[in-house]
Amino acid sequence: MSEGKKSRPDELSEEEIPDVDAAFSVRAKNLRFETVPETNVWFEGEPAQRSRLDTGRENLPDEVEAGVTYREVRVTWRARSRIVHPADAEDSSERGDSSEP
């Protein structure tokens, strides 16, 4: 099993609640690529965003090969993103103030 995880300074933490959350999971007994695609995943946000992309693979290499049959494959993919707005900072600072004893 291989797991890919992109780590960025502005990565969304596990604790943060995303505004948009997309998760997919596929299991297959046999998987065979005749043509290997190029893939691209990106996030957008206005005014800004924090995001994270988590993927998991079982019995599937990071780079698949055409014409090879992979068996008992599982792929999980989850993308999460949250808007970042200047008002968030004010909000969190206010919360911090109010939480002080």
Next chain:
Amino acid sequence: MAKQQTSQRKGRRKSSGSGNARSSKNSGGGNSKSSEKRRAPRKSSQGSNGSQGTSKSQQRQAAKDADRDRPGSPFKYGTDEGGKNQTGGATVPEREYQDYTMLHPGSISDSDEPDVLVDIPVVEVEEIHFELDNLMARVSLHAEVLDLVKLSVGVHAELGKVELNIKGVEAQALLRARLDHVTAIVDRVLTTLDRNPELIQSIGRSVEKLGSGAGQAVGEIGQGAGHAVENVGEGAEGAVKDVGKGAGGAVEDVGKGAGGAVEDVGKGAGGAVEDVGSGAGQAVGEVGKGVGQGAGEALGDVGQGAGQAVGGVGQSLGQLGQGAGQLADGGGGGGQGGNGITGTKLAKEAAKVIAKEIGSAATDEAKDLGLAATQKAVELGERRRQKRASKYNATEAALRAAEEDGVDLDEVEGSGAEGRIVVRDVEQSKQKS
């Protein structure tokens, strides 16, 4: 085109709200052949949770739990309390699809409940042959409130040409969008405006300066610079240039002068409104458009009246200043409304007055604007460029406020977009000192 064979079923959880969720747009050619055998959901009754236990399903459940608890699993949803079932530990989807459930919409807490939920619990397909070209998928959330707030967030996935065979497929998907955060942002922006009406009043104050400085006219105005109403300058300059072409070289100089002057008017108004914030900045963009159009039309009249030439541009600008000043006096209180609508209307009304005054004055008497006005406008343009080249990351209204209040911008920390110094920062710095 590819056939998308999926099953979609509303989850047990409430699905409501006004979000905008889009997914799976196949923008390319392709085809797919598949034979699908979707497992029919078993009927479940509340309270009969334990009746479905079989050795096979128990094994599946154990495997599922192991998957979920596996370190690094992207589908480990915090707590696993089994949702809000009243009669047992498993959610309704889990009970119905417990052989397949890999994702757990019911295992998220109440506070995480999405406003938009697309839950595709399981799709079982015996065999799929895919031939796809340029599959584009996008899940996004957009929110706009007038011209004040524009928010969006989303994920894009792009798949180039792909051809594959899959056998024994089990697929599952969850799409969720939450609006709480978006709502909170919008609420906070509006609350900020409500609590700080001076942000909107600053519009009026700046325009008022425009009026008071009508005699010196363009000098004061030219110190301001902004983006929003720059179209005024461009439109006016172009229009008056046409006048110059029609009436001769002398009038062309007048046109250039008037163009520069009006452009500076735009800069001043734009800089003032810019302080309202990024959302208000967009609102002022509309002002800019309006002013641009108005000025273009007005100065179009200049072209018609070119034979009558170019008399009282100074006077017209004076009238313009008076009009804007009066408007600002009346509009300053508009900030108490606590939202950007009043500010936008104010700026639009100012734009109308500006355009009207320019048009009437320029049409009737655009005669005596002489070399002095042209030189003045050139000086103003140079000054404006110097301001633009300023090292401070500050709005020009903030620069002006700092000069007036004697505040050292090096000591001011910006709170605007990308740390930009705005008038509010200058005022706060002055209060601290």
